[in-house]
């Protein structure tokens with residue numbers, strides 16, 4: 001059933017689901033299929049333009065998301081979860097199709113390419129291949145010229161391509177639409193077009209209060225909060241303080257749908273690059289193409305500026321150069337942006353909390369479209385006290401772990417990815433400048449943020465150089481001095497300190 005916000009929503013429900021992105025809709029779908037009376041509250045698409053699910057490429061990429069850096073316990077656990085989610089996806093989609101009677105476009109197979117725009121592409125492809133082998137997942141190297149639809153600018157020609165036949169994609173719009181229709185058709189579920197302003201204890205045991213913008217306060221014995229990056233905004237301050245959940249941030253992502261584009265029957269993507277999910281083109285229904293995606297992390301949803309020119313320059317400019325130059329002649333049908341929810345420790349947040357009847361599901365970041373069916377099954381199994389389909393490694397009740405030596409890891413990967421970002425769109429730096437600058441930035445960060453005394457000698461030397469040779473040119477010598485300190489192999493001896501002191 002579909003209610004608009006002027007209707008009373010005061011009938012009794014077993015559970016209120018807050019948020020109608022892929023996570024909330026999938027959970028509501030599973031709950032309603034389990035014969036529970038569900039109220040899904042979410043503003044309709046016109047009133048909420050920054051949901052992640054609609055903006056997503058919806059690649060079902062368990063392996064394509066891997067990088068060579070990801071080998072912490074938490075990262076391995078998430079990979080395992082993604083692989084399991086990928087396995088159950090076809091059956092789950094069949095259930096959604098049957099319950100809704102709607103078509104949901106999918107495509108099968110992903111080509112991951114490596115080219116010179118991504119310094120780490122070769123290492124990342126190697127790492128992806130090794131995990132595919134570990135999981136016995138079919139894959140093969142193919143010649144880049146044999147990738148259907150790949151026709152890049154010569155300067156960005158791919159030098160490697162790895163085909164994963166089992167890694168597909170789904171049309172995010174059609175999937176969300178089908179879930180909505182399935183919920184409307186199910187007599188156990190009701191959708192309310194409204195905004196939740198707060199969830200809180202309901203004044204008596206076993207009761208939760210959900211305050212809405214237009215439909216007043218609604219009570220239920222159970223609440224599942226799935227408002228994506230907006231989760232912090234819908235939990236009252238007093239409840240949030242008691243829950244002690246990790247901070248939820250967002251990574252803004254922009255994407256585009258193209259019509260009249262060259263035929264590209266399978267997803268083509270680069271590995272993840274420069275803090276983002278790399279470039280990708282994903283087939284959509286009616287021969288259209290999805291092109292994505294940017295990623296910029298921020299702490300408050302208000303800081304989002306929507307779609308910016310730099311976002312389009314990246315996805316469309318680099319998309320045409322790196323995938324198919326004929327993309328420039330296609331028609332922009334739609335641009336979208338969304339806020340990918342991510343927790344401060346990067347681990348999704350899924351399942352029951354310490355307060356009976358209060359559940360949360362968010363933080364799926366780049367992989368929520370893929371993980372949604374399994375996330376939903378995990379939540380519903382906890383809800384019904386049933387055997388979970390897999391261990392819930394994202395439970396808010398787990399002790400949140402941090403990897404060993406995180407600052408050094410952050411600095412190394414951060415400085416490297418920062419350099420990759422500043423070169424975009426399309427930029428190459430000559431010689432080994434990228435590596436030099438990476439070393440330089442890393443050292444400056446260490447000086448500014450970490451223990452300053454460890455670089456005292458270097459600081460004094462730089463001061464001395466500026467006093468002894470007060471010429472502008474001394475700055476270059478200091479630069480090389482710094483770079484050499486971090487990475488002596490990146491600086492040729494002739495450059496290391498051209499002004500001698």
Ligand SMILES: Cc1cc2nc3c(=O)[nH]c(=O)nc-3n(C[C@H](O)[C@H](O)[C@H](O)COP(=O)(O)OP(=O)(O)OC[C@H]3O[C@@H](n4cnc5c(N)ncnc54)[C@H](O)[C@@H]3O)c2cc1C
Nearest residue numbers: 019021022023052053056058059196228253367368369370
């Ligand atoms: C550009 C881009 C590309 C992506 N590509 C992929 C990909 O290829 N594969 C993949 O698996 N994942 C991908 N993702 C990630 C994926 O989209 C997210 O992990 C997932 O959509 C998160 O789902 P969600 O339901 O938690 O959040 P959202 O989709 O953001 O949904 C949150 C919902 O909460 C509702 N809401 C907000 N405030 C309120 C309120 N006050 N009251 C009630 N409801 C509220 C919103 O209306 C929205 O419906 C991508 C994301 C982006 C942005």
